[in-house]
Amino acid sequence: MTDLSSVLVRLEPLVNDLIAPRAAQTDAGAFPAEAIDALGAAGLLGLTMPVADGGLGLGLDTASAVVERIARACGSTAMVVCMHYCGAAVIAAHGDAATRRAVATGRHLSTLAFSEAGSRSHFWAPLSTARVEGDEVVLDAQKSWITTAHHATAYVWSSRPAVDDGFSTLWLVPRGAPGLSVVSVYDGLGLRGNDSSPVRAAGVRVPGAARLGPDGKGFDLMMGIVLPTFNVLNASVSLGLCNAAVAGAAQHAAATRHEEAGTSLADLPTIRAYLARMKVRTDLLHTFLGDTLAAICAGRPDTMLRVLQVKAAGGEAALEVTATAMRVCGGAAYRKEVGVERAFRDAQAASVMGPTTDVLYDFIGKAVTGLPLF
Numbered sequence: 001m002t003d004l005s006s007v008l009v010r011l012e013p014l015v016n017d018l019i020a021p022r023a024a025q026t027d028a029g030a031f032p033a034e035a036i037d038a039l040g041a042a043g044l045l046g047l048t049m050p051v052a053d054g055g056l057g058l059g060l061d062t063a064s065a066v067v068e069r070i071a072r073a074c075g076s077t078a079m080v081v082c083m084h085y086c087g088a089a090v091i092a093a094h095g096d097a098a099t100r101r102a103v104a105t106g107r108h109l110s111t112l113a114f115s116e117a118g119s120r121s122h123f124w125a126p127l128s129t130a131r132v133e134g135d136e137v138v139l140d141a142q143k144s145w146i147t148t149a150h151h152a153t154a155y156v157w158s159s160r161p162a163v164d165d166g167f168s169t170l171w172l173v174p175r176g177a178p179g180l181s182v183v184s185v186y187d188g189l190g191l192r193g194n195d196s197s198p199v200r201a202a203g204v205r206v207p208g209a210a211r212l213g214p215d216g217k218g219f220d221l222m223m224g225i226v227l228p229t230f231n232v233l234n235a236s237v238s239l240g241l242c243n244a245a246v247a248g249a250a251q252h253a254a255a256t257r258h259e260e261a262g263t264s265l266a267d268l269p270t271i272r273a274y275l276a277r278m279k280v281r282t283d284l285l286h287t288f289l290g291d292t293l294a295a296i297c298a299g300r301p302d303t304m305l306r307v308l309q310v311k312a313a314g315g316e317a318a319l320e321v322t323a324t325a326m327r328v329c330g331g332a333a334y335r336k337e338v339g340v341e342r343a344f345r346d347a348q349a350a351s352v353m354g355p356t357t358d359v360l361y362d363f364i365g366k367a368v369t370g371l372p373l374f
């Protein structure tokens with residue numbers, strides 16, 4: 001039987017042999033293709049896909065543990081896997097049998113193409129269009145960010161509805177479709193290996209059957225399927241980065257000495273207090289993430305509130321914990337050898353990825369005062 005512990009046993013050598021040793025190279029901008037291929041071959045890209053389709057049939061809790069473990073070694077690779085699981089969740093629910101099987105067996109790398117140049121982080125309100133022409137649909141869009149842009153097999157893509165009313169419709173758009181172009185190579189502050197590039201669609205034709213779910217109901221899929229998956233897994237990336245920062249800073253503090261005084265950094269109460277605060281914040285996030293997963297699993301009445309909170313909690317913790325790690329490690333942290341500066345840079349993304357932390361605070365404020373979210 002495949003369960004969480006056997007998945008982590010399967011994952012560990014991939015992290016130790018492929019992901020961690022290449023994290024610096026990935027941070028220099030190289031997409032972690034070999035690691036992703038190995039995760040696919042090990043069945044881990046099909047982790048959450050139904051057993052009937054050839055997947056492992058495991059839940060969001062296991063996906064969260066996988067993403068967190070990878071993020072401890074490499075934030076970029078973890079975000080690629082996070083976005084894949086988000087796309088896979090939509091495909092599991094609404095994809096055709098061949099695509100479901102390809103995802104389940106590690107032959108299809110997915111991602112989300114929601115953010116647009118016009119609506120920016122307001123992913124629920126795409127401006128891009130879908131026009132029906134016979135059996136086909138013609139898509140035009142300026143997508144502003146797609147993780148894995150040059151490497152995904154297909155994008156889970158949002159547009160305005162083709163015919164019906166509603167906020168949006170979702171489509172499966174093959175990466176190589178004529179009319180689709182990746183506009184530039186990603187050169188960001190952090191997550192530098194995750195290939196998050198803008199993509200333009202000019203008259204891209206997909207069959208009508210490429211639609212994922214009903215026309216005009218993309219918003220329901222975004223809220224019902226993508227939001228819980230993305231928020232939990234994004235928080236899992238944040239937790240992995242926090243854990244990496246705590247471990248890296250603690251190790252540096254214990255091993256680094258002021259020779260003239262015969263003491264280590266860890267002998268300084270100020271440094272120990274910083275480390276303690278980092279550890280408390282990280283473990284609070286871990287506990288909160290566990291409670292969010294428990295709420296989702298049990299269908300608790302506070303599930304939506306927890307889903308909104310967990311990504312905000314993760315993003316804020318990642319900013320604070322990794323910034324404190326930089327302070328603990330002093331000037332040495334500015335160089336790459338301590339390792340915490342990569343976590344610090346990677347940690348900046350969570351709070352600006354949609355739904356951004358500011359938007360989540362607005363939603364949470366509405367939820368606690370009984371106002372409708374939209």
Ligand SMILES: Cc1cc2nc3c(=O)[nH]c(=O)nc-3n(C[C@H](O)[C@H](O)[C@H](O)COP(=O)(O)OP(=O)(O)OC[C@H]3O[C@@H](n4cnc5c(N)ncnc54)[C@H](O)[C@@H]3O)c2cc1C
Pocket residue numbers: 083111112113114115116119120121122123145146147148188190191196349352353354355356357358359362
């Ligand atoms: C590394 C990385 C990978 C990404 N990968 C993907 C991907 O795979 N697929 C995808 O679809 N997108 C992806 N994105 C895009 C992401 O989800 C956001 O759309 C993007 O970061 C928003 O940036 P922006 O400058 O357009 O934000 P803006 O919308 O311009 O926001 C600017 C600021 O205003 C605040 N703000 C905006 N609206 C509100 C509001 N209503 N209330 C309060 N404050 C508000 C924001 O919090 C932010 O601080 C990625 C982003 C990053 C950084």
